[in-house]
Amino acid sequence: MGMETMTLSSLTPGPVLGGIVFVTALLAPGILYRRKRKSVSSPAPFPRDVVILHQASRAPYAPSLSPFAIKLETYLRVAKIPYENVYDSKRGSKGKIPWIEYNGESVPDTEFCMQFLREKRSLDINEGLTPEQRAVARAFQKMVDEHTYWIMILFRWIYDETKEVINLAGWSILKVKIVTYMAGKQTRDQGVGRHTQEEVEAILDGDLTALSQYLGDKQYFFGDTPTEVDCAIFGQLSQLLWHLPNTAVPKILTEKHKNLVDYCERIKTNFWPDWNSCITHGDLKLK
């Protein structure tokens, strides 16, 4: 049996076509999936000067499984900006949710959304802050949204074997398996996923201690009125406190950082008086 030599003339159409079909079949689903998830502006005409907030559906023990959706919706309530929710899985232009539409313009990314609304509505809930306080606010917002967030992801998808909240939210087994795999990969890439659970709990405690110590016995982070950073912190804490029931996290909060628990309850009472109608307890018929 001699070795066949590969020459151009010996490349019969069959294998070549087969190769093209194979490569297309590999790449096509990814491309089509990305296209489908890109934002399409809502067809229905919405009222002027009303924010259309695109987010996933309501969740079992907090208004959303996404800390960023809660951050943005809390901001809209604090700033008293009229809004309507659209519960769909359409992604914003960066491929993520939540995102907003306002008078025909669509804006992704919660920080960009708040900046956009600040300008459009000429309203800055950070108005009374000094430059130094604004600086501290940004530092805390980045810590919770870019660091504490990934720890929450680890607990939700990797450490919590019961996945009670995810199951109550009605996710299919396949979707759960895919997202669990991705979460493992993402947290490894980000770094925090390379540690043991015990180490991660210690890291989380470090973040919570920083928040707790800065808040102290104040009502909100910078005094008696909430600012943008309170919305961000509440968004992340809401997941830690209410959406990780079978993990050590709620206990860490209630036993070691009571002022953060009181802070969450305060925001819930003052800005989410309709909290109970914004959570599903697992009833999938409720939006």
Added chain:
Amino acid sequence: MALSKVTDLLANLPIGVKVLGGTFLTGTVLTVVWRRLKGRQTKSKVYPPNTIVIHQMGRGPHVPSLTPFAIKLETYFRMEGIPYEVEHNWNRKAEKTGKLPFLEYNGEEIPDSEFILEFISKEKNVDLNKGLTPEQIGIGRAFQKMMEENTYWCFVRDRWVLDESSAIYKHFNLSWIVIYLVKRAQRKTLWTHGIGRYSPEQLRHIMSEDLKALSRYLGSKNFLFGDKASKFDCAIFGILAEIRWASFGGFGPVVIKEYPNLCDYCDRMKETFWPDWDTVIKPDNKQ
């Protein structure tokens, strides 16, 4: 049954594909094995008891290390007058986390710069937060996390992906194939992380806003909390040094120049804790 179908399919592939595939697979396996072996080679070096050895990736160019976390550690040890040794090996990563830098101490490996600092603080009886109030510790952690978990990713994308001149790759004489493959892999990682979804202008804006917050908080102080540097200054200096001096073809240096007090702060940290900076940044310096 499925397995025999797969093996049949493989057997029926054109010989050229089998040869290419086989070479690629063998090459990959050999490379991984070789790198692991190379990494283990230096394990045989024995140090006197209680010697702190920082394992990192090499000196220079432009900065004492291309990873900000090694600069953070070394700056801290210099600040506290704790003697240490350094070993340089790109291929020997921490066994637990697969990353650099890591610490070797009495035959034990400790990964992660924060865990290393906590370990050393217990071992050498040093207070990491000496002289700081609880509120300052909270603020310090928030700024450190902002820099290490947000600004860090901005500069990684800037240096390794957005720089069209591929300056850092060319510095290491990497071929265009490697540049293409590494950039592609990085783009994917950064996309799933989130930071990769911003346009270059938006990314630059995010980096600038982070530095603005830091600049405002620092003000005209010598260090973050006054006239004495703390562990938080070491962490922040690590990131700033990379942005200022080791962005290669990226926009980092232009962005930091918008904040003169941060440039002065970098020079101050360098002069105070790295009087041997010019010697140390030479790539062939093994100190």
